[in-house]
Every structure is written in structure tokens, then in C-alpha cells.
Amino acid sequence: MKKVSLVAKREYRFTVRRKGFIITTLGMPLFFVLMYGISGGAVLLSMRQSRAKIDTIGIVDESGLLQASLLPQVQKSLVLPPADTGLPGKAAAAAALGEGGVSLRSFDSPESARDAFLRQEIRGYYVVPRDYLQSGAVQLQIKKGNVMSDNEPGWNLLRRWLAASLVAGKLPEETAQRLWLPPTLDSNPLKADGSPDTAGALGEITSFGVPYVFAILFMISLMTSSTYLLQGVAEEKENRVIEILLSSVTHNELLAGKVLGLCAAGLTQLGVWIVMVVTPAIFFIPGIDLRWSQLFIALLFFVLGFMMFGTLMAGLGSLGNNFRESQQTAMVATMSSVIPMFLLMPILSQPNGTLARVLSYIPLTAPVTIMMRIGAVRVPWWDILLSAAILCASLLLFLRLGAKLFRLGTLMYGKRPSAMEIARWLREA
Amino acid sequence: MNTMNKIVLENVHKRFDSTVAVADVSFNVPQGGVFGLLGPNGAGKTTLIRMMLDIIRPDSGTILYDGHQLTPGDKDRITYLPEERGLYKKEKVRDLLDYFAQLKGMPLAEARRRSLLYLVKMEMADVLDKKVETLSKGNQQKIQIAAALVSDPEVIVLDEPFAGLDPLNVRLTKEILTEERKAGKTILLSTHQMNQVEELCDHLFMIDQGVRVLYGPVSEILDRYSEPALLLECSTIPESIPEIDRVVVEGKQQKVYPKAGVAPAMVLRALIDRGVQIDRFQKAATPLEEIFVRVVQERRREAQS
Numbered sequence: 001m002k003k004v005s006l007v008a009k010r011e012y013r014f015t016v017r018r019k020g021f022i023i024t025t026l027g028m029p030l031f032f033v034l035m036y037g038i039s040g041g042a043v044l045l046s047m048r049q050s051r052a053k054i055d056t057i058g059i060v061d062e063s064g065l066l067q068a069s070l071l072p073q074v075q076k077s078l079v080l081p082p083a084d085t086g087l088p089g090k091a092a093a094a095a096a097l098g099e100g101g102v103s104l105r106s107f108d109s110p111e112s113a114r115d116a117f118l119r120q121e122i123r124g125y126y127v128v129p130r131d132y133l134q135s136g137a138v139q140l141q142i143k144k145g146n147v148m149s150d151n152e153p154g155w156n157l158l159r160r161w162l163a164a165s166l167v168a169g170k171l172p173e174e175t176a177q178r179l180w181l182p183p184t185l186d187s188n189p190l191k192a193d194g195s196p197d198t199a200g201a202l203g204e205i206t207s208f209g210v211p212y213v214f215a216i217l218f219m220i221s222l223m224t225s226s227t228y229l230l231q232g233v234a235e236e237k238e239n240r241v242i243e244i245l246l247s248s249v250t251h252n253e254l255l256a257g258k259v260l261g262l263c264a265a266g267l268t269q270l271g272v273w274i275v276m277v278v279t280p281a282i283f284f285i286p287g288i289d290l291r292w293s294q295l296f297i298a299l300l301f302f303v304l305g306f307m308m309f310g311t312l313m314a315g316l317g318s319l320g321n322n323f324r325e326s327q328q329t330a331m332v333a334t335m336s337s338v339i340p341m342f343l344l345m346p347i348l349s350q351p352n353g354t355l356a357r358v359l360s361y362i363p364l365t366a367p368v369t370i371m372m373r374i375g376a377v378r379v380p381w382w383d384i385l386l387s388a389a390i391l392c393a394s395l396l397l398f399l400r401l402g403a404k405l406f407r408l409g410t411l412m413y414g415k416r417p418s419a420m421e422i423a424r425w426l427r428e429a
Numbered sequence: 430m431n432t433m434n435k436i437v438l439e440n441v442h443k444r445f446d447s448t449v450a451v452a453d454v455s456f457n458v459p460q461g462g463v464f465g466l467l468g469p470n471g472a473g474k475t476t477l478i479r480m481m482l483d484i485i486r487p488d489s490g491t492i493l494y495d496g497h498q499l500t501p502g503d504k505d506r507i508t509y510l511p512e513e514r515g516l517y518k519k520e521k522v523r524d525l526l527d528y529f530a531q532l533k534g535m536p537l538a539e540a541r542r543r544s545l546l547y548l549v550k551m552e553m554a555d556v557l558d559k560k561v562e563t564l565s566k567g568n569q570q571k572i573q574i575a576a577a578l579v580s581d582p583e584v585i586v587l588d589e590p591f592a593g594l595d596p597l598n599v600r601l602t603k604e605i606l607t608e609e610r611k612a613g614k615t616i617l618l619s620t621h622q623m624n625q626v627e628e629l630c631d632h633l634f635m636i637d638q639g640v641r642v643l644y645g646p647v648s649e650i651l652d653r654y655s656e657p658a659l660l661l662e663c664s665t666i667p668e669s670i671p672e673i674d675r676v677v678v679e680g681k682q683q684k685v686y687p688k689a690g691v692a693p694a695m696v697l698r699a700l701i702d703r704g705v706q707i708d709r710f711q712k713a714a715t716p717l718e719e720i721f722v723r724v725v726q727e728r729r730r731e732a733q734s
Contacts, residue, residue, distance in 0.1 A: 003534075006532055007532075010528055014520075238515070239514075244529060247482040247507065248505070248529070249504065250501050253501075
């Protein structure tokens with residue numbers, strides 16, 4: 001055991017000191033921050049631009065129904081208070097601008113409005129016809145915007161203004177307001193036991209997002225770290241240090257040490273990412289809801305998955321003559337960990353369905369699948385236990401097979417063995 | 430069981446696919462001293478060494494270490510310098526030596542002390558904090574030789590330790606190996622340099638195409654393959670000396686064949702008594718290199734017929 005820890009320590013020390021490892025570890029959060037910074041900045045910029053550019057819309061009131069004195073009140077009703085949007089004050093104001101930010105201009109006749117349109121003073125104009133009370137129809141003449149822009153600017157405003165004008169003075173003030181102001185909805189989410197679910201929309205996102213982020217981090221971490229494991233084994237094989245090592249420790253000790261060292265490096269990477277990304281997120285994003293059980297399961301599968309893949313990688317890695325050859329062989333294993341990502345939609349639409357469960361029972365796809373499932377839904381505990389048990393069992397199996405491959409592969413130079421030969425070795429060894 | 434044997438190989442056999450690398454080989458490596466493992470390229474030397482270190486396992490036969498089957502714990506007591514050299518290039522010399530010694534079960538403090546000791550012996554104390562990749566090839570090799578000695582092993586397996594070293598470093602390495610041998614270590618030396626074997630080895634084992642061709646104490650083997658003659662550089666040897674059968678002149682040298690049962694000392698006395706001036710007097714030993722070539726060629730001829 002002492003030798004295992006010696007090998008593990010060296011492997012760890014060596015891996016975390018690699019330039020590529022440091023760049024990936026520190027670069028990943030910066031990359032995310034940069035990416036979100038750029039896209040967030042772009043959103044803010046477009047909001048500011050849209051605020052600066054207030055559409056002017058013409059109104060031709062042929063019916064004579066609209067009462068100018070009511071307009072300010074109606075306009076005010078369209079700016080939502082920040083609390084209702086779930087967004088901070090500024091963003092809410094910007095979101096409301098689409099309606100409240102429309103500036104209206106009255107015209108005496110459709111002709112004069114049309115002239116203003118041709119002079120590009122207005123984007124378009126509404127006509128409330130003389131027979132509005134009978135027909136209930138309003139016309140809009142407007143230049144189409146792009147897909148993303150509002151194609152009926154000021155429509156909500158005009159609708160409320162019309163309603164308010166029609167009932168003003170004919171109904172008591174309060175009743176009138178209830179009529180033209182649509183009701184607000186006070187929605188109270190409940191948990192299954194009837195207690196209020198306070199997490200809110202962001203809570204939903206985090207409870208889904210945390211395991212999902214784990215799954216992505218797992219894959220990135222696995223790919224970088226296992227590449228280093230492969231590289232390490234291939235290097236030792238190339239420079240024959242492996243012979244000195246194997247004259248000091250057994251194949252099993254060497255393999256176990258390497259995998260543990262790799263696992264520790266992967267956890268270090270994860271730890272750095274958690275400190276750099278998740279912790280600030282908890283502080284700066286309100287309403288984040290971390291479920292510790294979820295975190296624990298995600299972590300468990302992270303470690304188990306890492307050890308299993310590491311063992312497999314080391315075994316496969318020892319077969320090639322150099323790093324590139326080894327990498328090709330090991331590619332198959334890495335790719336299979338990504339399979340659940342391609343099946344994201346079918347898995348998430350039925351997180352406890354057959355496909356999701358089958359993938360949880362296949363060792364290579366289990367870690368990522370489980371992480372995605374626990375984010376989406378409450379997964380039965382025996383499902384998680386079974387998946388973890390299968391993962392443990394396959395880890396032990398791979399440890400034995402990997403050690404055999406290692407024993408056979410490390411001192412083989414020259415021709416790369418075929419799949420048939422490998423199978424024969426495994427039987428013989 | 431002879432307790433004087435450090436390593437015993439009995440009917441060891443190893444096959445790789447269709448080729449037999451080691452065919453039913455048996456020999457003993459005595460405790461203490463230098464044991465030469467010889468053979469042409471691809472003869473099976475490295476395979477033998479790897480089996481003795483339990484890096485690979487024989488298909489059949491047994492390898493005993495101190496009278497018992499090799500256990501993982503025994504790996505602490507044997508070190509190995511592989512023929513094809515390589516080190517972790519990015520590591521500091523100090524870390525590398527410490528790591529290899531620790532893998533042999535030596536505590537860190539002790540490993541540090543002895544690393545320094547052997548670097549001083551190797552006249553390389555100044556490289557302790559340098560990275561391996563900054564060292565010359567020869568110096569990297571010296572580091573590797575040091576790495577094989579730091580952990581204070583009982584058995585030291587060296588595969589071509591002198592290849593690539595300049596004469597000064599060859600001498601230095603030999604001195605260090607002689608020291609180790611005096612300290613009671615068993616040194617297994619695999620090499621093609623026959624003069625080194627003659628100079629250093631007490632016993633040798635020669636293998637060709639997986640088969641044993643020579644085995645025994647070096648002096649015995651040299652005797653066995655040498656003519657019963659004496660080589661002299663001297664003034665003219667008078668005719669009809671009763672102890673001498675015949676004399677053959679070979680350039681400056683004269684080859685003297687004593688009569689059966691006459692010891693070299695008796696020949697020497699007879700010559701001195703007759704006033705012969707002697708500059709050099711030695712047994713006409715066939716160089717090991719010649720024995721090597723002859724034995725390998727003979728065996729291959731036999732194998733073909």
C-alpha cells in the first residue's frame with residue numbers, strides 16, 4: 001500500500017504541474033466567465049440600444065372614443081414592478097420598454113399619418129374607425145421589423161386605453177379599473193408534502209443545473225486528466241522507466257497508484273472549479289438552491305467514474321508504442337462517456353424511463369447519465385444504488401483486466417496487438 | 430539447496446508467440462561477486478533478466494531467490510539498470526533518485542542521504558538540483574547507475590552499464606562496482622564488452638538463441654578454451670630443454686608448449702637456469718571474445734546440421 005501511495009503521489013504531483021493541466025484548470029472558469037461576460041454584455045448592449053430607439057406609432061381616432069386624459073394612467077400600468085418579472089430593477093424596466101416605451105402621436109386623418117410614415121417619422125399607425133363600437137376592429141399599417149422585434153408595438157397600450165376610455169364615467173372608478181387592467185396572478189408553488197416550495201424559478205434551474213454542470217465538468221476533467229495518464233504511461237514505456245518501476249513495484253501497485261493519482265488530480269481540478277465558479281455563483285445569484293444529497297451523488301459518481309475510466313485508460317494506454325497510438329486506442333473509451341450527452345433530450349424527457357435507466361446500468365455511460373437524471377427528477381434511491389454497485393463491480397473487473405493488459409502491454413514493443421490478440425491474452429494471463 | 434547461491438534458475442522456459450526466447454535454462458548466481466550474463470543480441474538476456482526481476486513470468490520452471498520463490502517484497506532488494514536508458518526528463522535529479530529509492534522501500538531521509546553520497550562518488554554532486562533533461566547523455570547514464578545503487582540493494586542487475594561512457598567514467602564506474610562487491614553485493618552484469626567480463630566477473634553464463642552455451646567460473650572457462658601453452662617475450666630459447674615440448678615463434682613472442690605434467694613454474698625455472706632473459710611470462714589464454722565467437726559459431730553450426 002505504501003508503494004501505491006508513493007506512485008499515486010508522484011503521478012499527482014507530476015500531473016498537476018503539467019502546463020496543460022494548469023491551463024485547463026484555471027482557463028476553464030475564465031473561459032466561462034468570458035463567454036458569459038461577452039454574451040451578457042451583448043444582451044445589455046442591445047437592451048440599451050432598444051431603449052434608445054423608442055418606436056413612434058401614429059394613432060388616428062376616427063371614432064372619437066379615446067380620452068387623452070386617461071393615457072398617462074394607462075401608460076403607467078404597463079411598466080411592471082421589478083418583483084413580477086423576477087429580474088433586477090434595471091432589466092425589468094428594460095423588459096417593459098417594449099410596451100411602455102412606445103411613444104404615441106395623434107393624427108387627424110389616415111392621410112396625414114401616411115405622410116408622416118413616408119417621411120419616416122413614425123414606424124406605422126393605428127386607425128380606430130368611425131364604426132369601432134359596431135365592428136370592434138382596429139387597423140394597423142406598419143413597416144415589418146425583424147423576427148426578434150415587436151411587430152405590433154403599442155398594441156397593449158391601445159387596447160387598454162380603448163377599454164378605459166369606453167367605461168370612464170359610466171362605471172365606478174374601481175370597477176372600471178378591474179375591467180381594463182387584467183388581473184395579476186399570485187402563483188404559489190407547493191412541494192409534494194404541501195409545504196411552500198420557496199426555491200422559485202432559479203431554484204429549478206440550479207437543481208437541474210448543478211448535476212448537469214457536474215456532468216460537463218466530469219467529461220472535461222476526464223478527458224484532460226486521462227490524456228495525461230495515457231501520456232504518462234506511453235512516455236514511461238517509451239523511455240523505459242517502466243522497467244525500473246516494475247522492478248520495484250508490482251503491476252497492480254503501479255496501476256492502482258497511477259489511477260489514484262489521476263483521480264486526485266481530477267478532484268483537485270473539480271475543487272478549483274467549484275471554488276472559482278460555484279462559490280461566487282452562490283453569492284451573486286440570488287435564489288440558488290443547492291441540494292446536498294444531489295451534490296453528494298454527483299461527487300460519488302464523479303470519483304467512481306474517474307477511477308473506472310482511469311483504470312481502463314491505463315490498460316489500453318499500455319498497448320500502444322507511443323502516445324499517439326495509445327490515444328487512438330483509448331479514444332473509444334472516452335467517447336463512450338459522452339454518449340449520454342447525445343441522448344440528452346430522450347433522457348431528460350423521461351429521466352426515469354427505460355433508456356435513462358439502461359444507460360445508468362452500463363458502466364461507461366453511468367456517471368454522466370446519473371448526473372443528468374438527478375438534476376431532472378427524483379431518481380429512486382435503489383436505482384442510484386444499483387448503478388453505483390455496477391460501477392464498483394466494473395471498477396474491480398477493469399482493475400483486474402487493466403492490470404493484465406498492463407502486464408502484457410507495458411513490455412510489448414513493436415506491433416500493436418489486434419483486438420483478437422488482446423482477447424487471447426486476457427484469457428491466457 | 431546450496432545456501433551460497435543468491436539466485437537459482439531451474440529449467441526456466443519462456444516463449445513469445447512462436448519464438449522461444451529462453452529454452453529450459455538452469456544456472457545459479459552465487460552470493461557475492463560479479464556474475465556475467467553474456468550472449469549475442471537477441472539471445473534472450475533481457476528476457477532472462479526480466480524474469481529474474483519478476484517483470485515477466487516464465488512459462489515454466491522456477492526462479493528462487495535466497496532459496497524461496499520471488500515475492501513482491503524481494504523487489505526491494507534487487508535493483509535494475511535497463512539497457513535502453515530513460516529517465517523522467519522533467520524531474521530534478523534529487524527527486525528522481527529519492528523516488529526510485531523510496532520505491533525500493535527506503536525511508537525518504539535515508540534516500541536523500543544516500544542519493545547525495547552516490548552523486549559525490551559519481552563526481553556529480555553539483556547536478557542534484559538540475560533537471561534531468563539538462564544533463565548530457567553520459568551524465569544521465571551515471572545518474573541511472575547511481576539510481577541502481579542508492580537503495581542499498583543485495584543484488585544489482587546492470588545491463589550494459591559501460592556503454593556510452595568515456596574511459597574516465599568507465600574506470601570510475603568500475604571502482605564503484607568493485608566497492609559494492611567488496612561490501613558483499615551480488616552484481617549481475619550483462620554486457621558485450623568481453624574485456625570487462627574478463628576483468629570484473631567471477632562467474633559467467635552465456636546464452637545464444639535461448640540456449641545455454643557456456644557456464645562456470647571465468648578462470649575455468651578461460652583455461653578450458655586456452656591452449657596449454659605459455660607466452661613469452663624473451664631472448665632465444667635454447668633447444669632441447671627437457672621440460673619443453675616445442676617452441677613456436679610468433680613475431681616478438683614465443684609460444685612455449687611444456688611437456689605433459691610440467692607446471693609453468695618448472696618451465697620458468699628451467700629457462701632462468703639456462704640464462705634466458707625474460708621480459709614477459711604468461712599463460713597463453715585465449716581472449717574471452719574469441720571464445721565467445723567460437724562457441725556461438727560452433728553451436729549454430731550444430732543447430733543447423
